[in-house]
Amino acid sequence: MKLIFKLAWRNVLRNRRRTLLSGFAVGITLASLIFIDGLYTGMLESMIRTATDSFLGQGQIHAEGFRDTFEIESTINSSEEILRSLGSEDLIEGFSPRTVSPAMLSSAAGVNSVLLYGIDPELEKDISIIDEAVRKGEYISSEGLNQIMIGSKIAETLEVGPGDRLVLTIAQAATGELSQDLFRVKGIFKLDIREVDSGMAFIHIKKSRDLIGLGQATHEIALRFNDIAVAGDRSVGLWKEYSQGGNEAVGWRDLIPQLDGVIDMTELSTVITSSLVFCIVAVIIMHALFMSLYERMFEFGILRAVGTRPLNMALIILLEAASLSFISILFGLALGFLVMQIFTIYGINYKGIEFAGVTITELIYPVMNLKQFTIFPALIMIFSLVAAIYPAVFAARLTPAQAMQRSI
């Protein structure tokens, strides 16, 4: 066996130019695969982060059915108890209670229907980046009960700026009667998400509860986890624990099903891309092996003539494939690591592109993970060996007389 391995390894190194070219070709495909997977992962992480960090939160708790109807009387059962309990959850980094109701904003220049969120200004900072998205004016304060923060598109429609007054009209939960109040624009935000910038407004939760007549009730509790992966894991016990008593707790996968679909699509794309890449690898390896085999036909004849068994002939070819694959993998890993390092530093600019309802707002940085540097190379090795089966069988079936037609 040692001799067979020695023979195979030296044969691979025999035609260095061909080995180098084949190794280069396979290595580039491996590096491409590593980069594509890293890019997909980075893009998805960015999209998830953009979608969850902007305002949505990584998870939410509502009354059952609220997400479908947005009925203002549909509030979370035992919300105060739930808020107290969330404070002691190890998985949870932060949470923020909200009220959600449709409302109408009027200025001297016009009217704009909005989805009005009542928020706790301090707790909300831990959940969303709405405070960082203020472009004009300031973020609403804990004391300013009559302050309102509106999206940039709303400000354009209503032709208002910080300090200007707006009339808010909203329906009461219990009676459906309309109540109105005067607010001063405290800040104008821009999240670069069309629906948010043109249709959302924020006031203090105490004020919204008063206006809607909710008492201490809450429509929504937005959650932030220590690890976003946990928030995307439907099997985590926390969802079940808080989905009781008429409430439902869901992670971002259920809050943004289209993003979940994108993940499935991306995974499928990776599988298809990988399959194609592995097929290319198989063809390259098979081609290299056959080239080498035909070139050494007489030599194979000698090996068979002097008593090398068919199985050992096949083994020589398989070990040559493994050796070639090993060289290719080393090259591919080095190249893949280098390319990933470069783009991890500089990123790729897809800013402004909207995909699955999420606008990419930051540079995309490819993400390196263990799979790329273990599973992919292992699959390259496996595919190489599978590709080598045909030439190996060919070599095993060679008769010495066939192989040495030029001699005995």
Add this chain to the structure above:
Amino acid sequence: MSEELIKADEVSKIYRTGDIEVQALHALSLVIGKGEFTAIAGPSGSGKTTLLNIMSGLDIPTTGRAFLSGRQISGMRGSELSDFRRDHIGFIFQSYNLIPVLTVKENIEYIMLLQGVSDKERSSRVAAILKDVELEGMESRIPNQLSGGQQQRVAVARAMVTEPDIILADEPTANLDSSTGAALLDMMRELNERKNMTFLFSTHDTMIMERAKRLVMLKDGQVARDETRE
């Protein structure tokens, strides 16, 4: 005649290429005895290559049987045939005899490794055979660092090191100059006499024919003449 070693019994071989049939051997019978130094000669197309192929188990006869050391080699297949060749036959080809990526020592011990001979035994046999073929000190060289004559000597060493029943040599001097070829032949003849090792050549070379103790001339796939010189 000495003890029977190889026997071709009514061996015929027909090659088919599409609709074309070429009969290389016509019910040929031949016996080679142990310790012989025999040359099979004849013009191109006379069937000497085919005969050697069949007698060494490298090819299968269309009809008839071939025996080596009392066993029907023409009926063996696969690993059984590989092992039989490994243990009973030494081969010397006219060129590209050696595995280019292996050193002289590794080329010589290749068959012993297949046989599972121990390290110590291999080293001792390699040292002895290198002395016999006058290539001491060249163990670590690779074939392309040797002259054509030296490469053929290594091939002889590889063929002999396992002490097979017979050594089959196909035009072993074809790619050598006359003095190197003569020296190689003299060395093989000397080994034949000293160790009683059986040699069977296929050749056009008059040098081999002159040195052979027995000359078998083939014509049109049949034995045309069979003469013993001693």
